[in-house]
Amino acid sequence: MKNSTKPIDGATPIDDISGLKLPKDRVYTLKEIYFKEAENIANVTIKYLSSIPSKKEAPFSYEWMIDLHKEMFGDVWEWAGKLRQIELSIGIQAYRISTELKNLSDDVLFWDKNKTYDTYEISARLHHRAVQIHPFQNGNGRWSRMLADIYMRQNSLMPVQWQEELLSSENPNRDRYIQALKKADEGKYEELIEMHKITY
Numbered sequence: 326m327k328n329s330t331k332p333i334d335g336a337t338p339i340d341d342i343s344g345l346k347l348p349k350d351r352v353y354t355l356k357e358i359y360f361k362e363a364e365n366i367a368n369v370t371i372k373y374l375s376s377i378p379s380k381k382e383a384p385f386s387y388e389w390m391i392d393l394h395k396e397m398f399g400d401v402w403e404w405a406g407k408l409r410q411i412e413l414s415i416g417i418q419a420y421r422i423s424t425e426l427k428n429l430s431d432d433v434l435f436w437d438k439n440k441t442y443d444t445y446e447i448s449a450r451l452h453h454r455a456v457q458i459h460p461f462q463n464g465n466g467r468w469s470r471m472l473a474d475i476y477m478r479q480n481s482l483m484p485v486q487w488q489e490e491l492l493s494s495e496n497p498n499r500d501r502y503i504q505a506l507k508k509a510d511e512g513k514y515e516e517l518i519e520m521h522k523i524t525y
């Protein structure tokens with residue numbers, strides 16, 4: 326089913342509402358769906374960010390990272406926590422996702438143990454790699470930013486002020502954010518790291 330909402334630059338437009346878990350007795354506006362997602366994500370925010378999450382609670386393992394997406398979107402979407410099997414305009418080829426996500430988990434655990442980079446840089450690299458892989462049909466941006474926030478919080482920093490409502494509409498902040506991700510694609514992490522320093 327199509328909707329008339331203009332796609333937002335860099336975001337997956339919700340033009341496919343198959344897999345929506347909400348009661349089928351009526352039609353939902355994009356705003357309503359976005360609100361339901363936000364409610365679901367709010368519970369995850371409380372679970373992982375209201376106090377410092379232990380390494381047992383947030384192990385940054387392959388399985389846990391996938392499960393986090395399910396925790397964030399599972400009340401609303403069937404595809405929550407399921408690796409995509411279709412190709413998207415953003416992200417790597419679908420068949421490589423599981424390998425690359427395992428590599429990311431291994432790398433984060435290595436960086437964490439060896440303090441290869443400081444906490445801001447580890448969280449920026451985690452965020453960038455996660456969204457570059459783009460493992461899921463949707464929700465990859467919010468999931469990647471949540472991963473970064475949980476890593477920051479686990480390492481005694483406050484979460485980043487992403488201004489989610491701003492990032493999800495057309496505005497200069499989103500442009501800056503996407504530009505910082507594109508720079509990171511070229512190995513230039515400075516701007517994304519700076520964004521990770523604007524914390525609560």
Ligand SMILES: Nc1ncnc2c1ncn2[C@@H]1O[C@H](COP(=O)(O)OP(=O)(O)OP(=O)(O)O)[C@@H](O)[C@H]1O
Binds near residue numbers: 415457463464465
């Ligand atoms: N050109 C790009 N290069 C790399 N990453 C991008 C690019 N455009 C967008 N992204 C990332 O992909 C995310 C959008 O993917 P997706 O729609 O799956 O996530 P989302 O959580 O639904 O989106 P949103 O960030 O709008 O809340 C953006 O937030 C950004 O992190």
Ligand SMILES: [Mg+2]
Binds near residue numbers: 336337338463464465
């Ligand atoms: Mg999206």
